[in-house]
Amino acid sequence: MSATTRYSMAAGWRLPNIWDLVAFVCVIGALVGVGHVAAGTLTRIDAPGATQITLDPLNLPVYAVRTTLRMFAALAASLLFTFTYGTAAAKSRRAALVLVPVLDVLQSVPILGFLTFTVVFFMNLFPGQVLGLELAAIFAIFTSQAWNMAFSMYQSLKTVPADLYEASISFHLTSWQRFWKLEVPFATPGLVWNTMMSMSGGWFFVVASEAVSVGDNTWKLPGIGSYVALALEEKDIVAVGWAILAMLVVILAYDQLLFRPLVAWSAKFRFETTAGATASDPWMLRLMRRTRLLHFIGERVGDMAATIGGMRLSFTGRVRSMASPEPSKAVDAVWIAVLLALVSMATWRVVSFASEAISWADVGEAVGLGLITLLRVVVLMILASVIWVPIGVWLGLRPIWARRAQPIAQFLAAFPANLLFPPFVLFIVYFHLSPDIWLTPLMVLGTQWYILFNVVAGAAAFPGDLKEAAANFRIGGFLWWRKVIIPGIFPYYVTGAITASGGSWNAAIVAEVASWGDTKLQAHGLGAYIADATDKGDMARVVLGVVVMSTFVVLFNRLLWRPMYAYAQRRLTLG
């Protein structure tokens, strides 16, 4: 905190300036927006305008604000979840036994399939109020954001450097202080990055969650998502264009106002002992540092955080010595017995439920459709790799281009691909193409960029001396690709490909079914199966579809990506 104080004195901005005015307008604007939305959530569901929307572009700013606030509410919930769940999983050996595998599965379950049921649940919590619908939408977005953030927290907490941990104990930091002074800062860079990814992932769910139908009733919460849904229903391509524009503005705004500054700020927590090349501060961070008002607020917030983090609270009474007593075998046995009991109970419930509603033929059908979707994912991954790896390498080896391409690729990854569906659907309908083939590209529309920007990063980080050695020995053509650059970027490529393939599976639910007015295009696949069952409110088949898809995703990860990743880490990294 003292560092920033001194910075401002050095900069010498003593009087309110033009930046203060800008900041002031921003703050007031944000307050008005929040107030407006808060008022909206308390209205009754059948009140005029509460769940009706129009395609007038003038309404879009309001819709955009409401959608954005929904996303940030979900983000706040995700952060809360991350700090509690991730910490519990990392701190307690017994809890980790359950929490880590559960998180792993949750990550691969397409929660989208359960949307209808969560809506009913939340509406019953607040009967007749918009709040129920709002909460359902927020929950849906939450499920797309929380898991990877919690995982990032868990992994960071597990890898806190031992010497810092020892230092914090030997200087008598309580567990509360250690959490805020050591563990949270250490986890911050990873968490910020994952938060950004989660925001992008959330858009996908916004469109699906704002307009929901339960039985015969359809509700549309005011927001960009329902605006798009309505535009698709009414075949209004101009409105779709407006929606895309609004979303562009929103994404640009939170990217520039929030995430760029956050990423730059979080670089200070990166655990490295050498000073690396630092990029220049984004303008918003400069604004924060130079504006007296914002600076003052930021400092107060920082001081408050420091005070809270510095409180000498302890969860375990007196700080214990590191060598905790041998874990009790008896308690372990009891714990495992309890878990076994719970698992067998759950198994029994699932089996009895499934045996009533699902036949073996249903399972066979779902698995068969799963194989079709699997084929799609595999073909798409190959296609995307063939296209983007050479381009990524080309860009990455040219620093100027890499610097220009990186933010664009990240932006494209953040852009919700389902907004680009309408042109595709029009195209397919117009030319009478087969949905089985031509709906497929929609699955990678949003996720292929992960491959691109990871490959660009990998090629940019390719060691200069190896480049020179390759040139010196005149290694060129196919040999260069096979022996030099592909092994060099492989670890990066795998990282990108894992994200891309995971996203594609989830996208299948939305991408295998697309509609334009009355025209409904449906491909054969597990995604369409789940979407169809959701529409019909067929709980049993939704569960079946989701289970089969999760199994596919988990197996795909375990059998293909994990070994590839381990291989890349072991063999293809230097040092």
Next chain:
Amino acid sequence: MDTAVTTRPCLINVKGCRQAYHKDANADLVVLDDVNLTLHEGEIVALLGRSGSGKSTLLRIVSGLLKPTAGEVTWRGKPVSGPTDGVAMVFQSFALFPWLTVQENVEIGLEARGVHRSERENRAETAIDMIGLGGFENAYPKELSGGMRQRVGLARALVVHPDLLLMDEPFSALDVLTAETLRTDLIDLWMDGKLPVKSVLMVTHNIEEAVLMCDRILVFSSNPGRVATELKVPFPHPRNRLDPDFRQLVDDIYGIMTRRPPAGPRAATATPISPLAMPLHRVGTNIMSGLMETLAAEPYNGRADLPALANSLQYEVDDLLPLGETLQLFRFAVLEEGDILLTDLGRTYVEGDTDQRKRIFSEALRQHVPLANMIRQVLDERWNHRASAVRFRDELEDHMSPDYAADTLRTLIGWGRYAELFSYDEEAEQFGLEDIE
């Protein structure tokens, strides 16, 4: 001075301390065995020993970070049960929080104690100025050089005014010149009575550092860690490294550290020592050849004084002793009272060409490293001439910690490849006989 120190209040007392890690099937892995230590106010004491002798473990026990398996630790007469209050630690890796500035890093111990902000800032300023960091208050650790970082580590420890300052190889991550400056700065502060501490306990593997700084040295032997000898350093500060008495003491300590462990207690242990229970030092074949060539040539002509050799090679005990012991294992050299002597076999090796060297090395390896011989035998017996490395590692782990087992196996793979005794497939983790004639 001795009597003066022992009549002063006793700070820490360790009695019959033993630290062992439990292994399921087999005997415990003993890191520290029956260690006693008493520390009085007003002295600087060194724990000197090779890596793996348990000296850092003892330091952590003293600090309360680690609870010993057996034995008693008391701080000012009271048993220790958790991080001791009057103790602050300086780490080998500095252990600075990279997201805190110098000032914030220094303040952290005070903050944990709930010291008020203004007082915190004052005390931190004082410590920062004292340790020569003035002007760097707002720098982040990554902006500083290694020497400056360790100064932050020192200031952070001193600011809490500990009775006992613990230092875990504080200068071993620094270059020679920087380390020397820090040592003399610290001793100057100590002699002037400016250090707000009563006593200092430091871990080191640098013999000269211990003789230069400390009043008392506890020399540790390895496997398991025991206090082999306790020495007093009678020289007044400032000490001169070139003083003949100083050199003699350094020589003596080299002699103690290269002394072979007495055969008695080993034979007396209940379980028979397996031929596999032999941890190997991570010493490469190139460096072995290099040392033998150096020894054979002028000015050593086959015999060298270890401290002198260490000086001229810029090696520390931790580099030189494992190397010497490995040569001794192969009967290429002998260690004797702080000297190293090249044997006839070693001389033959030096004079040979690559193929002859490999042959000599291979024979020595099969003869003196039972595990190498065993691997080759297994490979010869198998129809496909392949064997999993995991099996050998598991056997090693019955006798040593997993880290040592992994190191030993890795060393052995290097030696076996050089000797062309066997080949190794890293991907499959298998030994084989491919490309071996």
